Amino acid sequence: MIKAEGLTKIFGSTTAVDSLDFEVPKGELFAFLGPNGSGKSTTIRMLMGLLEPTGGSVEILGEVMRLDKTELKSRISFVPDTPDIIGKLSGREYLNFVASVYGMEQGEYERELEYFLGLFDLEGRLDTLVENYSHGMRQKLVIIGALMHHPDIVFLDEPTVGLDPKSNRNLKKYLREYTAAGHTVFLTTHTLSLAEEIADRILIIYKGVARNSGTLEELRAVAGKPDASLEDVFLELTEGG
Amino acid sequence: MIRSILRVEIRSMINYMKVLSDSKKVIYGLLAAVIALFILPSALSVLSIIILGAGEESLGGFMLLLSLAAVLILTLLAVNSIIKEMFMDRNIQLYLTFPVSPAALFAAKFIRQWLINTAFIMGALGIITGVLFSMREGQWLLTVTHIAYFLFLSIVSMSLAYGLVFAVTKVLPANKVSEVLSFLGGISFVLVYGVLLIGGSSVQDISGILPDASFLYSGFLYNFSPAGGLAGTVVSAALAAVLVLLLRSFVVHAFKSGWVGEQSVKRRHMDASSDALSPVRTLVQKDMRMTLRDFREWTVLLPQYLLPGIMIFILYTNPATAIEASGNIHDSRMIAVSVSGTVVISLFAGAYNTARDAAHFEFLKIMPLKAADLVKAKYLFNIMTIPPVYLLAGIVAWMILPVSMAALLYSSLFIILVSLAVIPAGMFAGSMQPVVSRKNPAKRLDTATNVILSIIMGVLLIAAGLISVLFARDGGLNHLLIAVVLSVLAVSTGVSMLFLRAVRKRYEKGFNIIYKD
Numbered sequence: 177m178i179k180a181e182g183l184t185k186i187f188g189s190t191t192a193v194d195s196l197d198f199e200v201p202k203g204e205l206f207a208f209l210g211p212n213g214s215g216k217s218t219t220i221r222m223l224m225g226l227l228e229p230t231g232g233s234v235e236i237l238g239e240v241m242r243l244d245k246t247e248l249k250s251r252i253s254f255v256p257d258t259p260d261i262i263g264k265l266s267g268r269e270y271l272n273f274v275a276s277v278y279g280m281e282q283g284e285y286e287r288e289l290e291y292f293l294g295l296f297d298l299e300g301r302l303d304t305l306v307e308n309y310s311h312g313m314r315q316k317l318v319i320i321g322a323l324m325h326h327p328d329i330v331f332l333d334e335p336t337v338g339l340d341p342k343s344n345r346n347l348k349k350y351l352r353e354y355t356a357a358g359h360t361v362f363l364t365t366h367t368l369s370l371a372e373e374i375a376d377r378i379l380i381i382y383k384g385v386a387r388n389s390g391t392l393e394e395l396r397a398v399a400g401k402p403d404a405s406l407e408d409v410f411l412e413l414t415e416g417g
Numbered sequence: 418m419i420r421s422i423l424r425v426e427i428r429s430m431i432n433y434m435k436v437l438s439d440s441k442k443v444i445y446g447l448l449a450a451v452i453a454l455f456i457l458p459s460a461l462s463v464l465s466i467i468i469l470g471a472g473e474e475s476l477g478g479f480m481l482l483l484s485l486a487a488v489l490i491l492t493l494l495a496v497n498s499i500i501k502e503m504f505m506d507r508n509i510q511l512y513l514t515f516p517v518s519p520a521a522l523f524a525a526k527f528i529r530q531w532l533i534n535t536a537f538i539m540g541a542l543g544i545i546t547g548v549l550f551s552m553r554e555g556q557w558l559l560t561v562t563h564i565a566y567f568l569f570l571s572i573v574s575m576s577l578a579y580g581l582v583f584a585v586t587k588v589l590p591a592n593k594v595s596e597v598l599s600f601l602g603g604i605s606f607v608l609v610y611g612v613l614l615i616g617g618s619s620v621q622d623i624s625g626i627l628p629d630a631s632f633l634y635s636g637f638l639y640n641f642s643p644a645g646g647l648a649g650t651v652v653s654a655a656l657a658a659v660l661v662l663l664l665r666s667f668v669v670h671a672f673k674s675g676w677v678g679e680q681s682v683k684r685r686h687m688d689a690s691s692d693a694l695s696p697v698r699t700l701v702q703k704d705m706r707m708t709l710r711d712f713r714e715w716t717v718l719l720p721q722y723l724l725p726g727i728m729i730f731i732l733y734t735n736p737a738t739a740i741e742a743s744g745n746i747h748d749s750r751m752i753a754v755s756v757s758g759t760v761v762i763s764l765f766a767g768a769y770n771t772a773r774d775a776a777h778f779e780f781l782k783i784m785p786l787k788a789a790d791l792v793k794a795k796y797l798f799n800i801m802t803i804p805p806v807y808l809l810a811g812i813v814a815w816m817i818l819p820v821s822m823a824a825l826l827y828s829s830l831f832i833i834l835v836s837l838a839v840i841p842a843g844m845f846a847g848s849m850q851p852v853v854s855r856k857n858p859a860k861r862l863d864t865a866t867n868v869i870l871s872i873i874m875g876v877l878l879i880a881a882g883l884i885s886v887l888f889a890r891d892g893g894l895n896h897l898l899i900a901v902v903l904s905v906l907a908v909s910t911g912v913s914m915l916f917l918r919a920v921r922k923r924y925e926k927g928f929n930i931i932y933k934d
Contacts, residue, residue, distance in 0.1 A: 224513075226510060226513055228674045243513055243673050244519055244520065246418070246517065249515065249516040253514070256510075261511070262511045263425050263426060263428070263429030263432075264432045264433050265429055269425070269428055273421060273424075277418065277515045278515075305436065
């Protein structure tokens with residue numbers, strides 16, 4: 177589903193991402209972790225086609241990713257790290273736009289809208305301008321926009337920041353069911369407990385270089401800490417404890 | 418896809434209009450009235466005089482001059498909105514995460530920007546010149562050819578603006594480019610003023626030194642011939658199409674290579690030693706660095722700093738005022754400009770520099786800083802940045818203009834005393850209801866304060882002439898009156914400390930901040 181080979185990005189004299197290789201199969205929830213400035217956002221932007229790699233390649237759903245492949249892009253979606261919304265729109269107008277560009281049928285759109293508004297407690301709040309929403313409400317809106325058309329792959333960059341506990345729990349539950357149904361999730365987060373709880377596999381990147389990857393058990397074994405939390409494992413593998 | 422994006426953009430604009438505050442509606446209404454009642458009639462009369470009265474030999478030069486001026490002004494006006502939409506907002510990046518092709522996104526954005534930024538104004542200009550040339554020659558098809566030509570120029574303006582923004586952004590960080598280009602866009606009004614003020618009187622001279630452009634326009638825009646009109650229209654349309662296609666491939670390449678939105682990758686190393694200073698010194702240093710490192714700060718205040726220059730320009734070059742310019746009237750004018758210019762910049766800079774604290778007010782409040790130190794530091798910063806600039810400008814003016822040493826000394830005294838007396842009033846205005854806008858950090862003052870300061874500025878512009886008359890006597894300066902006014906100002910400097918006390922209270926209680934976007 178997602179394949180990166182020798183993925184490299186150099187800005188001037190700085191190598192932000194260095195020869196990254198990984199593969200995420202169908203139906204997997206893949207957590208991509210790293211400290212601040214380690215190259216996570218640069219990698220996601222290259223995977224989404226928003227940034228041209230200096231070297232290497234990205235394949236999404238078996239195709240080389242490019243910005244002008246709208247068919248391919250209609251099968252993926254993205255939740256950015258800051259929940260910005262295009263234009264000066266109300267929540268409903270934003271979701272109408274998303275439904276239109278992803279070619280959703282009216283009936284399907286209404287059904288999904290009702291389901292997700294319930295899931296994230298946003299009923300009755302769609303008809304005010306998004307600029308008046310709280311951070312958490314914006315985050316919910318962007319998540320709804322990314323999930324309601326059931327993409328094959330969803331890229332989530334810090335999706336739980338600002339979410340209330342109930343929505344947080346609902347999102348985790350939904351993502352588990354979503355991957356169980358054969359969809360793929362690519363998640364980056366600093367909330368290591370979230371990755372520990374829901375990720376099938378984890379890749380740790382440090383200073384642009386892939387450090388370790390595998391299941392939590394495999395990473396614990398590499399770190400030599402069989403009962404440790406992901407936080408301990410992460411710090412051991414990135415900072416040497 | 419283009420339609421979906423355009424629909425969202427239009428919806429967005431409608432929403433923007435709907436939620437406009439009443440005060441903003443009034444401001445826009447006033448602005449529309451000023452354009453309809455002053456700028457449009459001025460433009461119409463200047464164009465009518467030239468087009469209907471000029472000899473045929475100067476028409477080519479005039480059209481070339483008009484085209485260059487219109488393209489230059491609209492290009493500068495367009496760069497600001499292009500850089501904001503393409504680089505500063507995250508809109509482009511967000512759109513591109515959807516199943517939207519870069520080409521469709523460019524098309525939608527370009528159509529909207531073209532219609533709003535250039536096509537509307539160029540179209541109107543085309544209609545005006547077309548009708549005037551039609552009246553001159555009795556050939557109404559000239560209206561059509563003029564509209565076609567000016568719409569072509571609107572595409573040229575957009576292409577230049579896009580090219581300028583994208584090319585410069587390739588080598589400089591977008592936020593820095595935004596600061597510089599916004600400034601250029603901001604001062605482009607001076608060009609409009611220049612065209613309107615000196616256009617009518619000097620156009621003949623200027624067009625005389627321009628290359629003969631009759632081979633471009635004769636038959637197409639005047640001396641109409643069917644073949645010339647058709648050829649000109651077709652060439653205009655074809656060139657416009659080629660420009661749009663070139664621009665499309667250029668911008669789409671920028672989208673695909675991640676060039677747009679590629680920011681914060683160029684990091685400049687800042688040398689600074691780890692020194693702990695006194696609160697006042699460190700606050701002054703904070704303001705100084707914020708000003709020197711952000712060109713947008715200059716953008717906001719430079720027009721006010723330049724105002725005395727414009728006033729001098731009007732007083733010394735306008736034929737209407739130049740006639741009476743004899744003897745020592747120059748001296749009193751120099752003093753008048755110093756007084757009114759210092760009042761304007763002291764008010765604006767005092768207000769803007771104080772309102773800047775709103776953006777990090779909570780940070781300042783949680784620090785163990787006394788309100789008195791904050792006010793003292795702000796006052797010092799304003800004193801360090803306002804009078805020295807004007808004193809220097811005064812010396813330059815004295816070197817260029819026929820002004821006596823006495824006038825320079827009086828002007829310097831006025832600059833110092835007026836700024837000391839008025840800066841506190843500006844600080845008071847800036848602390849009244851400051852605005853914090855993430856998208857437009859230069860917007861710092863609420864509409865009411867802006868209106869009040871603008872009215873004061875307008876009144877002072879008019880009063881400058883009156884002040885110069887008051888200070889002149891018997892071919893010299895009225896030293897007694899000047900001494901009296903200087904004494905009053907010295908007393909006012911002390912009285913203005915009351916404003917500082919009020920500002921200190923606001924710092925203590927907390928600013929009444931308006932948060933935008």
